[in-house]
Structures are given as structure tokens and as C-alpha cells.
Amino acid sequence: MAIIKAEGLARTFRTRGRTVEAVRGVDLEVGAGEIVGFLGTNGAGKTTTLRMLATLLRPTSGRATVAGADLRRDPAGVRRRIGYVGQGGGAHPDALVGEELLLQGELYRMTRAAARERAASVAGRLGLADLLDRQVQTLSGGQRRRLDIGLGLVHSPPLVFLDEPSTGLDPHSRRELWHHTRRLRDEWGTTVFLTTHYLEEADALCDRVLVMDRGRIVIEGTPEELKRKVAGDVISVEVADDPAPAEAVLRARPEVLALAVDDRTLRLTVARGEQALSGLVQALGGAGVRLESIQVRRPSLDEVFLAATGHPLHADPPVPPAPAAAVPAGLADPADPADPADEGALGVRRA
Template sequence: MAVITTTGLARTFTSARGPVEAVRGIDLTVRRGEILGFLGPNGAGKTTTLRMLTTLLTPTGGSATVAGCDLVTDPAGVRRGSGYVAQSGGVDPSVSVREELITQGRLYRLTKAAAADRAAELAHDLGLTDLLEHRTAALSGGQRRRLDLALGLTHRPEVLFLDEPTTGLDPGSRAALWELVRRIRAEHGTTVFLTTHYLDEADALADRLVIVDQGVVVAEGTPDALKQAHAGSADASLQDAFLAITGRGSAPRDEAPLAV
């Protein structure tokens, strides 16, 4: 069963030099419980696509549904059915982990008691129990990302959007976060839509990859299938396959906040 569908999803921006087609027609189907890796070079359109799917940008063309809700006519329904973990996070550095989690629950209209219970449950599941009374400003990078995940999961979403979730983390923290994402999917059936510029991360985590370039999908399939088709072997590097698909001279790098 599809949890995300898009047909001809497009976004054109207006600039002083005329219209800019950031996304020129994206067709996607993401199945329930799937971990999808969404990849592309800088300026390929993946950030714009993610922002549309999370209702931060309104499409200028095409259609999409997320968690059974239409992106344009029912954006509130999309937000109820999805969680979003931004690359930069968004916690209040002046409050404790417990306060941050309870506040998130209250924003989703849980009662005080239900929000406190949900905070304790998430802290247990994501290894934050011993940190509940710590101020968020004192957390390490890996601990902050676990808190970001907890915040995104507060309302038990069907779909979890992760935007560059391990940027800036050390290798140990990255590996730990991978295991958390796998466990969230395994235990709750959560669909995960992952953007990343780490090709090893996409290879390790994603069931299927979609590669975009110049605002359109240029390849999709399992990591092994893409490596076999574009690099000659399922044992080849995903970077070699990526470069063959996009024709770019380097692997994707971290996108600037306003990159399209």
C-alpha cells in the first residue's frame, strides 16, 4: 500500500531573471514501511521536493498525497500523518529534554498527563531516560539527533521525513542513529523518507533509492540494482553508480539551506 504518491509534482520560483523550474515533475510511490533514500546533487530539486511533501512549500504543479491526505487541499492532515526531522533540528536550548518532549506533546493537543507519559515512553525507546533533566544545550550531537527523532515521533506518524539526519555526527553516532531508524521501522512499521548526502548511509539504510537531477527522477531501484545497472556490479560503490547516473564529477555534498 502506498503512503506517499506524487504525480507530476512541480515547483517554479520567480526570480529577477525569470521563472526557475526547481522541480519539473516528480513521480513517486513510497510503500508503507519502506525506507526510501532520496538522493541528488546540489540543485537537483530534492530539498524543494522535501519541503513540498512536508507542506513547507506549495506546489505550482502536479499532485501528491502523504498518509492518505492531499498535499494541497488537506495540508493539516498531511502534518498529522507525518513527522519531520530537519537537518538543523529545532530544540529550545534553555529547557530540559523532558520539558521539550512534553511541550511537543502539548502542541499535538495531548493532555498534560498524556504528554508526560509519551515523553517518558519516547525517552525510554530512544535512550534518553538518563538525560531527561539535562538542558538540551548540554547534549552531544548524537544525543540531540535522538531528541530530534523523539520530537518527530511524538504523534506516532505514519511517515517520518529525515533531512540529512546524520550531518556533522561522528561515525559511532551515525551508526547508532542508523540502528534507531531501522528499529523504528521494524517495531512500528513507520515509513521513512530519507535525504542524505552520505552515499554509504543510503546504501546501508534504504530499501530503495530515488535519484533526482535537474528537477526530475533520473533513476530508481534498490541499491544493489542501481549498482549492478550503472556500475557493473552489485558489489561496486554506490558512488560510482551515482556518478554514472548523474554525470557529475563529484558525489553529492551537503546542500545550502536555500538550495533548490
């Protein structure tokens, strides 16, 4: 059953007389209980699409049903049934953790008692129970992120949007975040739709990945499918001595699509690694080649992204958006990255 169904969703921005197509007709379907990831570079249109689906931005064209409500006709219905956690989070630095959770529940029109109960339950789930009396600005990055996510969950939505949830977190906090995200789905059946520019994250967390580039979805599938579809598997064979006989044997095999030799290691590409493996080992053994080691490896999503879009996905985190107040007026970026609505403009400047 689809919890999100979008057809031809598009968004055009007008900045300084120029028209920027940030999102150019996205069709997508997300099933209830899935963890789906939007993968793409900054400016690919991920955030713009997410904001449209979360009623924060009106689509220029196209339509969508989100959590059973029509995006255009019933945005209030969508809001009641979704949680949304923006890039910067949403907790006020001066406020207390418990206060923010309680207020959010009340903004979702719960009674004070119900909101209090839900705040306590969400805090317990996300490991925030001991932090309720702390000011938000005293939290660590990981704690802060869990609070942001908690704010999106106080009303137990069946669907939650997470915009780049792990940006800026250290590896430990990131893994912790993945753990909590999986539990959301596994234990409470929440559908999670997230954006990321970390391949590692899409690979580790998502049931399905939609790769977005320049406002379009260029390829989609499970991480496994994508890797298989695009690049095949890589088998590394390390031999004990001269690689030449092994190379001769392997080049003669029809299932070997490509072969590269690097010292005593031979790297070959095949369509399906596990199936090819035993035949290759037998052939090498028959020719008297002594093997040191042999290894089957799936191509990474990096290679998938490169193949699908023609340019590599930068794995480095983007420059954090600087508060405009800290930027001297003359140096202020015309497309301020602090404003997510400008994302499309950034993409065009890059291109």
C-alpha cells in the first residue's frame, strides 16, 4: 500500500529574473513501512521535493497523495499525519528539551495531559529521558539530533520525513541515529523517507534508494539491485607468484566482463559474483595457479551514482550554512545555503 504517491511533481523558483527548475517532474511511490532514501548532491532537488511533500512548499505542477490526504486540496490533513524533521532541526536553543516536546504535542492539538504522556514516551524511546530539564543549546550534536527527530514523532505519525538527518554528526552518533531510525520502522511500523548525500548511509539504512540528479530521479531500486544493475560484481584474485598464467586463464572465460592486473592481484568484473566463483576457482586450479586469496565485492553506490549521473557523488559533507549575520554584507552568498528554498539555485550555479 502506497503511503506516498507523487506524479509529475515540479517546482520552479524565480530569482533575480531567472527561472530555476529545482525539481523537474518527479514520480515516486513509497510503500507503508518502507525506509526510502533520496540520494543526491547538494542542489539536486532532494530538499525541495521533501518540502513539497511536507506541505512547506507549493508544487508548481504535479500532484501527490501523502498519508492518505491530497497534497493540494488538503494540506492540513497531510500535516496532521506526517512528521517532518528539517535539515537544521527545529528546537529553539534557549528552550528546555521537555518544554519543546510538550509544546510540539500541543501544537498537534493534543490535550496537555496527552502531550505530556507522549513527550515522556518519545523521550524514553530516543534516550532523552534524562535530558528533559536541559536547555537545547547544552546538548551534544547527537542528542540534539535525537530531539529534532523526537519533535517530528510526538504525534505518532505513520510517515516521517528526515532531511539529511546525519549531516554534521560524528561516526558514533551517526550509527546511533541509524539504529533509532531502524527501530522506528521495525518496532513501530513508521514509514521513513529521508534524504542523504552519504552513500554509506543509503546503503546501510534504506530498503530502497532513489538517486536524484538535477531535479530528476535518474535511477531507483534496492541498494543491491542498483549495484547489480549498473556495474556487476568485482572479484579480486590474489595469486602466490607470477600472475600471467592466471590472467591467461581468466581472459578466456566468457563470464569475465573486464579484467585489470595490479601486481599479483587480478580484479575482474562479472555479472554475478557468487555464481561465477566456483567455475573460476576450478579453472584456475586446473591450470595449476596457486591462490593466496579470493574475494567477491559488490560495487559501491559510488559507482552506481557515477554510472547513472555521469559525475561522482561527493562524499564530503557540504560546507555548513553560515548564519547570514556572520557574513559581511558584501560577501553574502546570493543563494544563501541557510535557506533550503535556494537549493535549486545552488544546483544551477554548480552546473
